[in-house]
Amino acid sequence: MSSQKRFNVAVVGSTGAVGEQIIRLLDERNFPLHELKLLSSARSAGKKVRFKEREITIEEATPESFEGIDIALFSAGGDVSRELIPHAVDHGAVCIDNTSAYRMDPDTPLIVPEVNIDKISDHRGIIANPNCSTIQMVAALKPLYDRYGISRIIVSTYQAVSGAGAKAIQEMLRQSKEVLEGREAAPELLPVGSLPVKHQIAFNAIPQIDKFTENGFTYEEMKMINETKKMLDDESLEVTATCVRIPVVYGHSESVYVELKSDFDVEQVKSLLAAAPGIVLQDNLQLQQYPLATEAAGKLDTFVGRVRRDLSNPRGLNLWIVSDNLLKGAAWNAVQIAEYIAIEQH
Template sequence: MEKKARYNVAVVGATGAVGQKIVETLEKRDFPVGELRLLASARSVGQELKFKGQTYKVEEARPEAFEGMDFALFSAGGSVSERLAPEAVERGAVVIDNTSAFRMVPEVPLIVPEVNPHMISQHRGIIANPNCSTIQMVVALKPLYDAYGIDRIIVSTYQAVSGAGQKGIDDLMSQTKAIVGGEQPTPSYLPVGSLPKKHQQAFNVIPQIDTFTDNGFTKEEMKMVNETRKIFGDQEIQVTPTAVRVPVVFGHSESVYIETKRPFDLEEVRGLLEQATGVTVVDNLDEQEYPMPATTADTLDVYVGRIRRDLFHPRGLNLWVVSDNVLKGAAWNAVQIAEYMVKTR
């Protein structure tokens, strides 16, 4: 990609929760947008969105819409990406895809800019965003991986309903209103929209995100296993995840336990995290200060607290990691990749 003063950008899935946040992030970051095209399915055509004081009408996402685009940021579902991302590349755009469609394709870089930006240059037109729960975990672990190596990760996630899209948010809200009003809730979407059985999410936690695989882990959990290994370029890391949906709208939380290859000093660990790009340490136990979704939503960083040595394993370390899943877990990570490409050209 040649160096330009302005870059033409298409946002696919512009009317969705992540798509709208991408548009908002492009504006807040003052990304050098020349022409902006907001694309979505035929049913969304004609909707209006604002960008830098101007009103843009949503157009249909079709191959011809990518003519003249430099970047195409996709967040409209895997089937849309599979169909249209190659069309965008053929017309000269660099695709940054938020879906799982290309994440495990060997020749497609899976990028978290704080972790593996050197892989961006190896793209062949498509760059994949990892899963939101993977992104925040690897950002927190990167400085520790570099300093001590990591043998094993055991992670339990507490994931917001926005990770299931607007329908997940609506399901929680309607259930909550029903219960508060003294009525019986009627679950309509969670745990998995495509499956017939639904569970109460309000005032409840559901230990299932996505469908189960033959090994007893869900697809969401296996994403964390496979994506973490690909991002670090290390197939020896042992990753054991449990993904849980909680009644929070924005912000995933994770309890992360790691076993390092080499001994660590706890204060050095804290210092490495405090110095890490994209990480904010909030860990003042005397004042009961630690990361929470309510205090970190709508911010760009990954927050780390409850930093403590394991009671039994000499190289065991426990962390509490929180981040806005729609921002760092999707929209901001995508825009961040585009920013990196612009700055390094």
């Protein structure tokens, strides 16, 4: 790839849980970089980050930071994206946004490469990365959607604390230690940093991720519902979701029930999944093999198992879908999109 075009890339949110993984992946994947600009809030500016043989100093992200940037990867929260992305677009950068700011914008393609890479060019400077819990589900369901059609999805999630950022990981580990030592576990951050009520996450399951909307679903649940329909370009698809935080560090697990539109053979479903890009089938009951968060952590793929037909509905199918929420669920999906842009512009 030595003679290929090289890109000026900016990472916004360089010190966050996702930003760190984006930088690591750009490094490990040998992304064709000309310049790498690491941006953050004023608070983290000045820190140095090791990248290949050099050190890069993090700079404060401002509207002017994007001059000369070809690709900008945003994961610093919705407000930062809303504020800075228009400037980055004005400067000619293609922005890959990991926040929810532009996901439902009709002019912004919402991309999981395994699902709808054909839409990648339909952008006006912004490509949105879907929500972590949505990415892995849609990546796993796409081959089934294409082959059989899907009429409805009922999903319950088992989401890792890293989805709420590095501070949430620290809180969960601290609380775990407190409980093990027989002390009171002091909740300070979760379930939602900006809301007043706090609940213990250590040795618990919290059925709230993000704020509640007026219909009784959380924003996280509405993201799964709306983003899935947008990505599959199917408003008739019935989706319902219950999103739950559990004491896992990395890796979201999902219990997914789907109703297919046509008859299926379970072994054929497994073959389709095993052959699908980015999907690894882990489904050997004899060996007690199924996806596990601890094993998916650090890996780029989405793992699927517990594939079985509903005993009461011949078109009902149960699946257990696991992926690293910071990787395929965020950083890797974003870098994957950047790689497609790089290939396209080569």
